[in-house]
Amino acid sequence: MSKYTEEDLEKELETQEYKYGFYTDIESDTFPVGLNEDVVRAISKKKNEPEWMTEWRLEAFRVWEKMEEPEWANVHYEKPKFQDIAYYSAPKKKPKLNSLDEVDPELLDTFKRLGISIDEQKKLANVAVDIVMDSVSVATTFKKTLGEKGIIFMPISEAIQEHPELVRKYLGTVVPTTDNFYAALNSAVFSDGSFCYIPKGVRCPMELSTYFRINEGGTGQFERTLVVADKGSYVSYLEGCTAPSRDENQLHAAVVELIAMDDAEIKYSTVQNWYPGNKEGKGGVYNFVTKRGLCENNAKISWTQVETGSAVTWKYPSCILKGNNSVGEFYSIAVTNNHQQADTGTKMIHLGKNTRSTIISKGISAGHSQNSYRGLVHVGARAENARNFSQCDSLLMGNACGAHTFPYIEAKNKSAQIEHEATTSKIGEDQLFYCNQRGIDTEKAIALIVNGFSKEVLNKLPMEFAVEAQKLLEISLEGSVG
């Protein structure tokens, strides 16, 4: 076997093309670019929204106008020009469907090429999928089965029509419109997303899933997800994202709100594979996402994310542990390659008594990428017996990339027990040598080691997703040698 050198790796990483970069030619209905009150009104009208919703959006827009883009993150990029973005893009032939057969075949083909055939998923994995393409929900499968249990799972635009009382009660309660620049923007212009309500004591029988895809050029995707788990219920929710290759930067600013009431549990998993830009760092998606969950008494929220895409990621899924005995978890793998930049992490806000949180973050950087973990563990003065364990491990490949950790730890209660540890390392030559000795070639050995490095997080993903995530890891880092 010829020796696999670092140069080989660099070459391979460079030429590693984005496998999901195709553009589906579906006629879409796109608004002219730019943003003002009229556009916000028009979006709202297009969606046939009630008055309160329009007002809610306008309020958010007015707040947003006065806000400035945050600059504290450890990422450098050309600011999106907010007036050059089209804020609404929907596939024109919006299908009203009951079964998959009625879906536009071209669209179905798109999903096939994504490797996420809904067909297959439906049969094999028993997954209910809500597909959001350019911010508009296209299909929700398994609506009927869910309906029998009283579970509401539908595009948020429909939920506003059909269950306005629920949406109005919970929307913006965890992530207020004034929260931050991108959350405000999202609140003003979001065109669709998913809404999910699990009634009291119901255990959702299947994994709920949303698939996001940015298709149209020059559009921003602003979807809004709201998951409400009523007392004693359980739901596992999956979210996946891809975008076609484009030269310009696409903007994705989503907001996800989770509400776990007493004794409820929400498991939220993300596999994010937006187009990361080409090897010179041109193009790619800006992923500025606000995700936050609220835990009432004895509730549990678990975030799991596999981040391999996007040119710039800015994302901090958080848990507000308001209720006593509530639990927050965050498991993350962030892989950056070429010129990708990721600033991601979590916030665990301990407010209730006996609250617990776990943070496991694995960062893998290669090429010229920069990978940062930024996290906050806050223990309030009344949070008796709060417990936190954080672990951030970084793996560096090549000497042009960077790994950074910015943990913030704030404890105001003496009974708090907080542990934080971080390590940075590369794949050891001895580890590779050991594998080579046993007849495992270098490339496989690296896959093995990276897999082992990320195992703690991969284990937390639902089965169907774990397979996809593992595949993504392989694609992103094939044959990496430190």
Added chain:
Amino acid sequence: MELKEKLISSYVAFENGIDINSNIHEIRSKAFQNFEALGFPTKKLEAWKYTSLNSVLKEDYSIFPNKANSVEMADVKQYFIHDIDTYKIIFIDGKYSSFLSETTHDTIDVCLMSAAFTKPKYKAVIENYFNKVAKQDNLTSLNTAFATEGAYINIPKNIEVQKPIQIINFTTGSEAATMLQPRNLIVVGENSHVQIIERHQSLTNNPVLTNSVTEIFADKRAFVDYYKIQNDKKTASLVDNSFIEQKSNSVVSVHTFSFGGNITRNNLNFYQKGEYIDSILKGVTIIEGKQHVDHCTLVHHIEPNCESHQDYKGIYDDRSTAVFNGKVIVNKEAQKTNAYQQNNNVLLSDKATINAKPQLEIFADDVKCSHGCTIGQLDDEALFYMQQRGIPKKEGKALLMYAFANTVLESVKIPEVKQRITKLIAKKLGVNIGFDL
């Protein structure tokens, strides 16, 4: 008048009062402009997120205490490490006290910055080293602008300094409120060894604000062992800015013991400009009441094969607040770096707060970097075990806390300093035991 305006308006008079033609005039003016533009740090700055100076800045400080005050040796003897022979550079209200000091020019220079600034024979050293490694941030610039006095230590090549050097700044409190800005410069030549003990002490309860800057240059294979004892009155605040530049194979260790003071901010910065360097940063903080201690450390690994070791322990009672903000930067070229950072905290009261921010910024792949940070309590079972065996609760607690801080104390190389610190800890914890059981 706000302190900033007061400083700005007094600057011109100050500059005219000293030699305007001196070669550092330009450095001063530049630093002054810098401060004028930046002002005092506010909580909006990331590095000052958890520490506000507002409460101490509102005092009406006398900036240039003019009276020459003297103190009796008997009154201040307790603040010296007096049981061993040492060199001493002593300042009273920012003015040199020849009576209390013991300086030397015999092969090594242990003397004053005021002399170094003016005498031609020091010109080369000042030109080469003064304000070279200091960061040009707001408080350091403020100090540079008004820099007149401080300790000047220059050790040539191949000298092992036989006695430790003590630098003590006393404040008599003859003014209602005093602001001091000592400026120290320490240059240690190749293969030379030196031990330094630094202390700031006010003698009354009048408010004091000290904005101190120390620059240390350690040449190849030099050993510098530096101890900062911070056990000042509760009315004295201190901003200690230390900048250390190391050349190949040098070892510099800084131990900071923070027990006293109102607001204490330690900006400790290491720059490794060579290979096989070891930087050691250790600290014990034990505070109560409304005290606030902020450790802001930076270790910048610039070249390969270097190490850094950080170990900070903190025990906080009552309404005290503490900050640990440790940053390690590893440059792309600094392969084979080993950087360790450890920060352990114990909160004794529900009103006490600790904010920790251990950061790593790593650009090289072949490195071993780790940091650990914990916040917890004393082990109840260990305490119970001791109580069972007749050790009272208070003493048992003190023993546990001493054991907790011991990893830092172990590496103190001057036995008398270790003894003194042990006594201070016992006093601070309100027990009368020796710990060397």
